[in-house]
Amino acid sequence: MTGLPRPFYLRPAKTVARDILGCVLVSRIGRTVTAGRIVETEAYLGPDDAASHAAFRPSSRELFYGDGGRAYVYRIYGMHWCLNAITGKAGTPGCVLIRAVEPVVGAPAMARRRGVAATARELTNGPGKLTEALAITGGENGADLTDGRLVITALDTPRDFAIASGPRIGITRAVDVPLRFWIRDNVWVSRRA
DNA sequence: TAGCTGATTGACT
DNA sequence: GTCAATCAGCTAA
Numbered sequence: 001m002t003g004l005p006r007p008f009y010l011r012p013a014k015t016v017a018r019d020i021l022g023c024v025l026v027s028r029i030g031r032t033v034t035a036g037r038i039v040e041t042e043a044y045l046g047p048d049d050a051a052s053h054a055a056f057r058p059s060s061r062e063l064f065y066g067d068g069g070r071a072y073v074y075r076i077y078g079m080h081w082c083l084n085a086i087t088g089k090a091g092t093p094g095c096v097l098i099r100a101v102e103p104v105v106g107a108p109a110m111a112r113r114r115g116v117a118a119t120a121r122e123l124t125n126g127p128g129k130l131t132e133a134l135a136i137t138g139g140e141n142g143a144d145l146t147d148g149r150l151v152i153t154a155l156d157t158p159r160d161f162a163i164a165s166g167p168r169i170g171i172t173r174a175v176d177v178p179l180r181f182w183i184r185d186n187v188w189v190s191r192r193a
Numbered sequence: 194t195a196g197c198t199g200a201t202t203g204a205c206t
Numbered sequence: 207g208t209c210a211a212t213c214a215g216c217t218a219a
Contacts, residue, residue, distance in 0.1 A: 042200070044200075051200070052200090053200080056216085057215070057216080058215090058216085059214090059215065059216090074200090074214085075212095075213070075214060075215095076199065076200065076201060076214095077198095077199060077201050077202080077211080077212070077213080078199090078211075078212035078213035078214075079201075079202080079211065079212055079213080080201050080202070082200060082201085084200085097200060099200085122202095122203095126201070126202070127200070127201070128201050128202060129201090129202080168200070169200075170199085170200055170201070171199090171200055172198090172199075172200095
């Protein structure tokens with residue numbers, strides 16, 4: 001399984017965050033293939049972005065400062081995993097947080113992992129929810145997103161959707177910077193603002 | 194070593 | 207609307 005090519009990720013986080021909307025996150029982790037269309041993202045920049053782990057989490061630096069196209073998976077609040085795509089060329093730190101996806105393949109398997117109905121929006125409409133649905137854990141930290149068990153691919157369908165933007169959610173620093181992007185009117189976008 | 198924080202979620206009033 | 211769960215990684219000492 002091949003995903004979006006490396007150069008796609010070697011651009012500013014803000015650009016990648018917008019362009020990656022509508023693309024499909026494919027997980028071949030575990031026995032069943034599961035996949036979801038990315039409908040909501042947030043961009044995190046370098047040390048100048050106070051909300052970015054690049055600014056206050058030294059242990060993430062090796063990934064942040066490396067070439068884009070790799071996964072950055074970390075535990076939050078001691079119980080949930082969050083998935084990011086590292087962006088930018090080596091030396092220019094940045095990443096894109098995948099906040100919500102729309103189930104495309106393997107909804108029954110996601111439902112089993114999540115413990116909710118296969119049609120429920122709670123399946124994947126949040127950063128901690130989609131990682132559980134797609135069986136993404138810390139084991140995927142550093143994984144290559146262009147080729148492997150976890151990849152992001154482009155759809156052949158036209159990008160005929162509107163992109164909305166606003167402040168990022170859930171953070172305590174740099175609260176007002178509008179670096180959150182989502183597909184307007186998509187019901188799988190996470191609530192709570 | 195001890196204490197604190199957090200890019201969340203789900204249960205409860 | 208409020209709040210607890212639960213821990214890696216940070217800081218202070």
